[in-house]
Amino acid sequence: xxxxxxxxxxxxxxxxxxxxxxxxxxxxxxxxxxxxxxxxxxxxxxxxxxxxxxxxxxxxxxxxxxxxxxxxxxxxxxxxxxxxxxxxxxxxxxxxxxxxxxxxxxxxxxxxxxxxxxxxxxxxxxxxxxxxxxxxxxxxxxxxxxxxxxxxxxxxxxxxxxxxxxxxxxxxxxxxxxxxxxxxxxxxxxxxxxxxxxxxxxxxxxxxxxxxxxxxxxxxxxxxxxxxxxxxxxxxxxxxxxxxxxxxxxxxxxxxxxxxxxxxxxxxxxxxxxxxxxxxxxxxxxxxxxxxxxxxxxxxxxxxxxxxxxxxxxxxxxxxxxxxxxxxxxxxxxxxxxxxxxxxxxxxxxxxxxxx
Numbered sequence: 001x002x003x004x005x006x007x008x009x010x011x012x013x014x015x016x017x018x019x020x021x022x023x024x025x026x027x028x029x030x031x032x033x034x035x036x037x038x039x040x041x042x043x044x045x046x047x048x049x050x051x052x053x054x055x056x057x058x059x060x061x062x063x064x065x066x067x068x069x070x071x072x073x074x075x076x077x078x079x080x081x082x083x084x085x086x087x088x089x090x091x092x093x094x095x096x097x098x099x100x101x102x103x104x105x106x107x108x109x110x111x112x113x114x115x116x117x118x119x120x121x122x123x124x125x126x127x128x129x130x131x132x133x134x135x136x137x138x139x140x141x142x143x144x145x146x147x148x149x150x151x152x153x154x155x156x157x158x159x160x161x162x163x164x165x166x167x168x169x170x171x172x173x174x175x176x177x178x179x180x181x182x183x184x185x186x187x188x189x190x191x192x193x194x195x196x197x198x199x200x201x202x203x204x205x206x207x208x209x210x211x212x213x214x215x216x217x218x219x220x221x222x223x224x225x226x227x228x229x230x231x232x233x234x235x236x237x238x239x240x241x242x243x244x245x246x247x248x249x250x251x252x253x254x255x256x257x258x259x260x261x262x263x264x265x266x267x268x269x270x271x272x273x274x275x276x277x278x279x280x281x282x283x284x285x286x287x288x289x290x291x292x293x294x295x296x297x298x299x300x301x302x303x304x305x306x307x308x309x310x311x312x313x314x315x316x317x318x319x320x321x322x323x324x325x326x327x328x329x330x331x332x333x334x335x336x337x338x339x340x341x342x343x344x345x346x347x348x349x350x351x352x353x354x355x356x
Contacts, residue, residue, distance in 0.1 A: 038067070038270075039065075039066075039067045039068040039069050039270060039273065040069045040071055040270070041068065041069065041070055041071065041092050041093060041270055041271065041274050042071045042073055042090045042091045042092050042093070043056045043059060043060075043070055043071065043072050043073060043091075043092070043093045043094065043095070044073045044075040044081045044084045044085065044088075044091050044093070044094040044095070045072050045073060045074060045075050045081075045094070045095050046074070046075050046077065046081075046095065046197075047074060047075075047076075047077075047177070047178060048074060049178055049179065049201065049202060049203040050178070050195075050197045050201065051126065051197045051198035051201065051291065051293060052075065052095045052197075052254075053072065053074060054291050055095060055123070055198075055291055055293065055294075056070075056072035056073075056095065057072055058285060058290045058291055058294065059072070059278070060072055062281060062284045062285060062290070063274070063277045063278060063281065065277075067273065068270075068273055068274060068277055070274075071090075073091065075094065075095075076151060076153055076154060077150065077151065077153050077154025077155050077156065077157065078095075078096040078097040078100035078154065078155030078158065078254075079096075079100050079103050079153045079154065079155065079157075079158055080153035080154070081094040081095065081096045081100075081257075082094065082096055082100055082101060082104065082113065082117065082257065083107075083109070083153075085116075085117065085257055085258070085259050086109070086112065086113065086116045086117065086259065091259075092258060092259055092261075092267060092270070092271055092274075093120070093256060093257065093258045093259075093271070093274070094256075094257050094258075095123065095254060095255075095256060095257075096155065096254065096255060096257050097126060097155040097158070097159065097196065097252050097253070097254055097255075098122075098252055098253040098254065098255055098303060099155075099158065099159060099162065099226055099252050100155055100158060101113055101117070101305070101306075102158075103158055115260065116259060116260050117257055117258075117259070117260060117306075118257070118258050118259075118260045118306070118307050118308060118309040118310075119255045119256060119257050119258065119303050119306045119307075119308055119309065119312075120255075120256040120257075120258050120271075120275060120278070120308070120309050120312045121255070121256045121278075121279075121297065121299050121301075121312065122253060122254075122255050122256075122297070122298065122301040122302070122303050123253070123254045123255055123256055123293070123296075123297050124198055124253075124254060124293040124294070124296040124297055125198070125228060125230065125251035125252065125253055125254070125296065126155075126196050126197055126198050126251060126252055126253075126254050127196070127197070127198065127199050127230050127232065127249050127250075127251045128159060128160075128163060128194070128195075128196050128217055128227075128230075128249050128250050128251065128252070129193075129194065129195040129196070129197065129199075129201060129204060129214060129232075129249070130147075130192055130193070130194050130214060130215040130217060130249070131185065131192060131193045131195070131204060131207065131212060131213075131214060131215075131240070132191060132192040132193075132212065132213065132214075132215050133185065133188070133191055133192070133211065133212055134210075134211030134212065134213075135191075136191055136192060136215065138215070138216075139167065139169055139215050139216070139217060139218070140167075140169055142169060142171045142191060142192055142215075143169050143170055143171065144170070144171065144172060145171055145172065145190075145191040145192070146171065146172045146173075146174050146189070146190040146191055146192075147160070147164075147171040147172070147173060147174070147190065147191065147192045147193070147194060148173075148174050148175070148176050148181035148184065148185070148190050148192070148193045148194065149161065149173050149174070149175060149194045150175065150176075150177065150178060150181075150194070150195065151175055151176070151177055152175055155196050155252075156194055156195050156196040156197075157175065159196045159252055160173070160194040160196070161173070162226060163217065163223070163227070163250065166221055166222040166223050166225075166226075167217075167218065167220075167221065167223070168221075171191075171192070174190060178193070178195060178203065179203070181193045182203065182207065185212070186209060192215065196252060198254075198291070198293040199232060199236045199237075200236045200237060204237060204240065205236075205237055205238075205239070205240075207239065207240065212240065213240050213241070213247075214232055214237060214240045214241060214247045214249070215247070216247050216248045216249065217248060217249045217250050218248065219248065219250060223250055226252070227250040227251060227252055228250065228251045228252075228253075229248070229250060229251075230248075230249050230250060230251035231246045231247065231248055231249065232246065232247040232249060233245075233246050233247075253303070255303055255306070258271055258309050259271075260309070263310075268311075271309065271311065272311040275309070275311045275312045275315055276311070276315065279299055279312070279315045279316075279319075280315075282297075282299060285297070299316070300316050
């Protein structure tokens, strides 16, 4: 009888082993799933050839760790990015132009945007690029000609329409994606390509066909109400700007926008963790390996018309004058970048409101 019970127990153990192993694997998988998602933050950026995706990649490179995982997502432009932050699951943060929220009025989302959107930090200025063929000498030569302004919902589409309207120039707008637009420009199907992005834009810097150049954008009329003066140099685009010369343009500010998660939610705690890491390790974004536009960022610069996400404001309030040493841009660039782009947080914490 004893041998019978011993055999029965042994058989039961043998039969139970696969179930036990399966339970162990399930428990391990569940722990891995919880760990993988605990610190995940989705960041909607821009197209593969633009600056936003490189900025988002820098965020992931610098901030990824055991308790924080940055997931860059290719986006479709500033206006769509705002909508994605507001409504798309898995997206917490996005890089957008400062003038994009104005278009929410046309979409009937102005009130929802006020409730759902906040910002973490003002980033850098993005320059308005207007690449044209040899026969176009002046922006006014584009009246009635075909100009690509990127896809609907993109920041370029919005800003290009604003800039041309403020200058009183009426091209025929077409809305191809950026990669397609360069091919159409080479083929002579369109006369110019507009693109709003932080310089240098790799796709434009690599544009090698002779005679193509960046058109000057005059800083006149109503332009000053919404934009800042800026310049391109041959060091930015050696193939598109004459050696030793510059090309005038305009720039628009960009921001790191965020969904306004309620305080008692897990997503709120994740973004607070992101804010602490981003602000606390900001010096690492100033290193040569990172995109040069990081050197134009001031964490404490305010954004008119926007409210800052509370953990970000709390971090700045805690730092006070100890926010860090100054990192000013070279003196020659300060006028074109605007005051809030070259001062450091320690210079700005006592400033009540900065203009874009």
